[in-house]
Amino acid sequence: MTATSHGRARFLWAAVSVVFVETIITGLALAPAVLFLHWQATWPLSTWLRLALASLAFVPVYLACACSLMLYSALATKALGWRTPANVELPLGDFSWPVLNWGRYLMTIHVVRIFAGPAFRSTTIWNWYMRLNGARVGRNVWVNSLSLMDHNLLEFADGVVIGSDAHVSGHVVERGILKTAAVRLDRNTLVGIGSVVGIGVESGADVQVGALSVVPKFAKLEAGGVYVGVPVVRLH
Template sequence: MTDQRTWRSVRFVWAVLSVVLLETVLLGGAIAPALAFVQWQARWPINDGLRVLLLSLAVVPLYLLFAALLVVMSALATRVLGWRTPAGITARLADFEWPVLTWGRYLMTIHVVRVFAGPAFRSSPIWSWYLRLNGARVGRLVWVNSLSVMDHNLLEFGDNVVVGADVHLSGHSVERGLLKTAPVRLGAGTVIGVGSVVGVGVTTGPETQVGALSVVPKFSALEGHTSYGGVPVQRLH
């Protein structure tokens, strides 16, 4: 029992340290071009007023560059390291087994990107491209206007899917200390209304409409060409 507790502690500490190390490298690498520009601009032979003006005008482009680099570097890093949400598992969080820790590290990298880059790129082709690069299967003309979309490698969105603002959608649930995972599949043309919650294991047919502030229970299968709404959702027409 003592050995098991020791190894749990070792695994947990290593997982935390690996995340801290990775994010230190990713954030440092992403911001390096902006800092290099500021240092280079400081050597220009111009007066202080013009220098302040130029730096002010450079803030937005430098932030967008930082955010874009963070998106690319983070997605590539998780792919190389194999940090993904394991599909179809039921595991105790307290055991700190590697599948759980890998899931936690993957979600942490997603969280850092959504905090620093999400405000700039949400509901844009760049955000859909990030989801795809980070493991999701995303069709054409997909618009995701939410930063609460997690477990990207367990998501499958068909063409023309729209995920509204503040939608909570993920491939995991935590119940009584157990982590459970399953894919979420949205058929082509599905629209998830603002502020809705889509549970783990949900599938929708093509052209499914889910109204705003609705809750789709876990493992629900919604018919295509049908509208749903409510808490929990019920067929409207």
Template sequence: MVLLETVLFAAAFYPVLLAWHAVAAHVPSDTARILLASALAIPAYLFFAVSFMLYSALATRVLGWRTADNLDLPLNEFSWPVLNWGRYSMTIHVVRVFAGPAFRSTTFWNLYMRLNGARLGRLVWVNSLSLMDHNLLDFDDEVVIGSDVHLSGHVVEHGRLKTKRVQLGKGTVIGVGSVLGIGVTSGPHAQVGPLSFVPKHTHLEAASTYLGVPVHKLH
């Protein structure tokens, strides 16, 4: 895992260093180099971040690191499905640390999630970095994920890893700071209020509003 992340980081950062070296070679004074480095810092970071997202998604796809659906396995046996889940989760975490702050709630972050296995419809808006197990996320058109929503396809209970796909219907809105368990499904235009908890395997009815810890249907 460390070796892979080191290689991906180097591959994404190396072109930035080459470009800087090529430009700096034609700048005569140290003051001008400092000013140029300051001006290019943000563009260089954005180039690195996009490259890192793309390389990471490609690497997990090639290596087959994904969270398998419908798992119920003990963590301490370190079976291959558990190990692949762990590696996959680590790559997502590293990307969201280095690239997520710049690209959350943008088309670039949606593209990364799609390349990383998520099924996202048109006009999906994801304003949270706390989404894991991308290949177990299935969002229809116009789904909105609010800031700091925690949502994943896995849970660890009593030392066992359990997984299940999360499927959100068209126009579903998940409010700020809410938490969704595994196996949650929703009908079209369901809405979850802020700071709510949706237990695992809950079905949210179409065109209904839910709120609370755990959620209850308002109307």
């Protein structure tokens, strides 16, 4: 087989495997809800009363399924070694195993943030999921955004606040090349609403990034500074 054929075979295997794993994870997460509805259907009650009880159970059942999905997804990616490789520059078109593992890792994060993120973002439960999924998250961290990827390359010290719709990621794709680097935010760093933090960014303590700002990749933000703009500049 040629190198191109090997790459296509790897891509096909990765696609099939992530669908299989997500099917198992989702099935396990939904199992309690399915069992509850099956059990509830056997109760000696009128149809209307059973429907009313099933409706009232929707929210707690959904929350239980969402928590299960976060748990199983994080455990599966850890067991399978699906992570974003650190400090690499890899062609996407080669479909190398590090690239494919990165893709499968991001797919599992995407599924969780769709089905569990709306309920749990900006809570300690979301922080717990990110830690279990590879992130290093300190105490009293508040993440009010679902646009955080590459959890294993994110490090948030105590008191970090990520505003709504802020984008923080450990990867960027430029001209077909996957580039990765860790993002490290020191204590009490604030990332404003809708801001973008590039790969390799490091902030000192007590840094503030204004809303709708862009922090370029590999930028070093000095402690105590206030940064705004596209790209950011220090105000004081």
